[in-house]
Structures are given as structure tokens and as C-alpha cells.
Amino acid sequence: xxxxxxTLTTSNFDEQVTGSEKPVIVDFWAEWCGPxxxxxxxxxxxxxxxxxxxxxxxxxxxxxxxxxxxxxxxIPTLLVFDKGEVRKRVVGAKxxxxxxxxxxxxxxxxx
Amino acid sequence: xxxxxxxxxxxxxxxxxxxxxxxxxxxxxPLVIEGEPSSTSDQPGGQLMLTTEVENFPGxxxxxxxxxxxxxxxxxxxxxxxxxxxxxxTAIDFSERPFKVWVRDEIYTADAVIxxxxxxxxxxxxxxxxxxxxxxxxxxxxCDGFFFRDQHIAVVGGxxxxxxxxIFLTKFASKVSLLVRxxxxxxxxxxxxxxxxxxxxxxxxxxxxxxxxxxxxLEGAVVHNVVTGDVTTLPVTGLFVAIGHRPNTDLFKGVxxxxxxxxxxxxxxSTYTDVEGVFACGDVQDHTYRQAVTAAGSGCMAAIDAERWxxxxxxxxxx
Numbered sequence: 001x002x003x004x005x006x007t008l009t010t011s012n013f014d015e016q017v018t019g020s021e022k023p024v025i026v027d028f029w030a031e032w033c034g035p036x037x038x039x040x041x042x043x044x045x046x047x048x049x050x051x052x053x054x055x056x057x058x059x060x061x062x063x064x065x066x067x068x069x070x071x072x073x074x075i076p077t078l079l080v081f082d083k084g085e086v087r088k089r090v091v092g093a094k095x096x097x098x099x100x101x102x103x104x105x106x107x108x109x110x111x
Numbered sequence: 112x113x114x115x116x117x118x119x120x121x122x123x124x125x126x127x128x129x130x131x132x133x134x135x136x137x138x139x140x141p142l143v144i145e146g147e148p149s150s151t152s153d154q155p156g157g158q159l160m161l162t163t164e165v166e167n168f169p170g171x172x173x174x175x176x177x178x179x180x181x182x183x184x185x186x187x188x189x190x191x192x193x194x195x196x197x198x199x200x201t202a203i204d205f206s207e208r209p210f211k212v213w214v215r216d217e218i219y220t221a222d223a224v225i226x227x228x229x230x231x232x233x234x235x236x237x238x239x240x241x242x243x244x245x246x247x248x249x250x251x252x253x254c255d256g257f258f259f260r261d262q263h264i265a266v267v268g269g270x271x272x273x274x275x276x277x278i279f280l281t282k283f284a285s286k287v288s289l290l291v292r293x294x295x296x297x298x299x300x301x302x303x304x305x306x307x308x309x310x311x312x313x314x315x316x317x318x319x320x321x322x323x324x325x326x327x328x329l330e331g332a333v334v335h336n337v338v339t340g341d342v343t344t345l346p347v348t349g350l351f352v353a354i355g356h357r358p359n360t361d362l363f364k365g366v367x368x369x370x371x372x373x374x375x376x377x378x379x380x381s382t383y384t385d386v387e388g389v390f391a392c393g394d395v396q397d398h399t400y401r402q403a404v405t406a407a408g409s410g411c412m413a414a415i416d417a418e419r420w421x422x423x424x425x426x427x428x429x430x
Contacts, residue, residue: 033254034160034178038148042197060257073258073328074245076150091245093154095147095199 004047006056010063016056018084023106024054028070028077030061035093036076042096052108080106116142118417119212119221120193121200122359124157125403126393127227128184129410130417134225135191137418142219143188144212146228147199151250153231153359155197156181158394159403161232161251162272163279168403177253180403205366205386222424223388223417226363226375227410230356230394230401235267239323247329248350252276255349261285264349265332267320269293273353274302280351281311288345290318290334315345323350358395367391374398382413388424390416 006016008026017024027043029036047055060067060075070079070086080088080103090102100107118134120127123145134141145155154160159177166174189195196214204211209220232250234240240248249255252266256279264284266277269291277287289306294316296303306312315334322333324344332350335342358374360367368376368385375396377383382390392413393406 030254030257032176032178032257033251034156034181035148035150035154035251035254037178037182038155038160042148064257067258071246071328073247074150074249074251074255076254077245092150093148095149095197098147 004055005044006054008056008058008063008066010065013058013063013066016054017081020054020081022052022054023080023082023087024056025103025106026079026081027055027057028060028067028072028075028079029057030059030075032061033075039076039093039099042099045096046100046103046107050107053103053106078103082106114218115209115220116140116194117221117421118142118223118225118414119144119210119219120225120227121212121362122146122153122157122227122229122393122395123155123185123195124159124181124227124229124393124406125184126229126395126406126410126413127157127225128181128188129407130225130227130392130414131188131193131410132184132191133411133414134417135188135193137414138192139418139421140192140194141225142194142196142221144196144198144200144214144219147197150254151234151244153229156185157229157406158231158356161253163253163275165403184407200362203362203366205389208388210388223390223421225382225410225413225417226367226384226389226391226395227393227406227413228359228362228395229406230358230398232352233355233357235320235352235354237320237323239325243323243325243329243350246327247325247348248323248352250352252279252351255351256280256283259284259349262348263288263346264351265290265320265345265347266351266353268353268355269295270297270353270355271299271302274298274306276351276353277312278305278309280349281309284311284349287312288347289314290320290332291316292319292337293317294338320350356394356401358398360395372398382409382416388420390420
């Protein structure tokens, strides 16, 4: 996680997400998804600016079971986990401003 | 980065990015205000960001994925010094020069503006559509096709993009019903033949969608036959809409001349709009061809028109 973004897989998902003290924002993505590529740099910025949350990525192509488990049927989808529970679902690509607004309640350092 | 630029390009599909490549190479250091990520409307990279394989862009004999092609366009523009702002223009003032462009409270000025905001897909406009978006209803076959493995899904539309999506989706789905409003396809001959030959595609003629069923996820589409009046519910778990486009010209209403259909009007054989110093290229001014390669061509024209116009202006002010 050199860039501060955790890479999730089927094998580490529960340990990294369910066991996390901080809220975890999971980006469900795939190589072939154009809008996913557009929001990736935004999430990288949020990872740097918001140390109070963990940003993680899950490749749905490689880990379809996790996508199915959380009913992800469209990407990009962001799921916010807090204390192991899904607290918020953001479907589709959005600009940074709109994304920060949607995620606001989970971002301790934003006002 | 100062807020004044020789050229501002609004939009970043094939037209805007080609205009950026040409004007960057002409040392005009353009600012490309590329839009904001979205899965449902216009977005950086344009409509190709939501498409699959592009087979007709010259230079790619074995095809290229739409998003990949657009990232290459962007890299090429950046290489020659184009600047990018990932934001959506919120207001414009073209009444005097320099032209003003706002992104929320931030103001940017330019000697010339190239408008390449493109067009976006039209949705069906049904009540359940927004609620089920991302839960069976999709605007992006490339993004979401994967999630419909071995399922029966539907594509609405009879044009090239509808068939392209239907064929792409047969890679995953067990069956794709192509819902066509008329008794013939608008698509090109080669695409029609591919649709007819594909054993997984069933063409449902004279059919329109009236309603979507499902609370948490899509469970079916209520359709009726426009000839017989028969109403049926297709048990589809996925619905992809490809029924047409509308130009992204709301920003320019009352400012730039447009036709009744909302497309910008340019002087024949050029990219000049009715405001001197403002140029338009790509789908925002073309409802006839609407191809990546024609958009790119007109983007090149806009950059050359802008460059020559700026050149003439500087001669005027110095001479």
C-alpha cells in the first residue's frame, strides 16, 4: 500500500475491512471500466487528505465472490464499512466535490 | 497555473482532446476543462468511456477499448503541454473578450474558446429507472456486463450502439432481448447481420418499455407491442438503454446559435460559431455522423481555426 490504498482480495477482505478500527471505503472496480479509471485519482487524493479513513480497492474481476456477497451490480461502486457493517453505498462515478459530500459523515477531518 | 489562457477547451472527448493536441503543438498551452466523472451523463473522455470495443477507429486493426483509446488521446495532449482541469464548467460569459468561464466560484479567462461538450445518452424516463440504476438498470455495458453472467437481460434500441452493446453482453448473459421500437433496425448492415447471426440475441420487434419491476433489484420489464397492443413482462434482471443522444448545450442557451434540436450551429465547412472567437467541434455540433473519427477531425479543424483567428487578432492589435 505504497500509495496509502489497501488492495483487498477474497482472502484478506474480512481481516482488513471487518476488523478495521477506522471506517473503510471500498472501491469496487475493474480494468475494463472507464468511469472506474476516472475516479481512481480522486480516491488517491482522498486517501492522502483523510487519514481518518482507510481507502481500499477490490478488483471485481479477480474477486467476484466479494462483489456478489455485497450485491455489487455496477461499477464503480463505493461501499463504506464502519465497524464491519455497510453504512453507505455510492453507485457510479462522481466528481470529487460530490463524492466528498456523499462521504462527509465518515470523514472526521472535513467540516 | 494562472487563470488566463490563450485557448480554453470545454469538454474532453475525441473532439476536445484532438483540439488540445493540435493547439498544444501550436504552442497555445490550452486549458482543457474536461468535466467530472459520471456514470450517467457526460464525463471526461466522452461517450467512449462508457463503450466497449471500438472497431472502426483507423490505426487499430484489431480494435481498441473505448476507455483505453481516450486515455491515449489524453496522454498525447498532455505530452505537448495541454493543461487539464477535472471539473465541470458551471457558467460562461462570451459577451466580451477575454471570454469568461466559471467553475463554481473560480473564474478562468481565454482569448479563444473551443466548445466540445458532446452529447449524452437519453434515458427512457421511467419512474423506476433512477431507483434501479446500478441495480440492474445500466448506462454502461462495459462497466456492468460482467455482473449478468448466465442471466437474461434486455437492451433497448435499434441503432449501432444498441447492437454493439447487445453483442458485447452476449459474452456474459445467457440471452439478450433486443427491444426495438419499429419493425426494422436503424443500425448499419454489418451490425444488423451480426445481430441476426448471434444465437443469444433475440430481437423483439415493435416493442416499447412501459415500466420496470423490482424494488431492490430489477426483476422484469413491462413492455407492450405497438402493433398488437399486447402487454407482457419480460423476466430480465438487466436493462441497458441505447436509444439515442442529446447534445450537452444547456450552458450555451441564449449565447450560441443552436438548432431546434439543441445542437450548436457552425458555419459550413468550419468550426466558427456565431460568436467570433468561439469554436465548436464534435458531437455538440454534429447530429449526422457522430463518430469518434469525425469528432477528432472536427477537433483538429477547431484548433486550426482558433490558431489562425488568434494570429489574425494579434496582427490587428499590433498593426
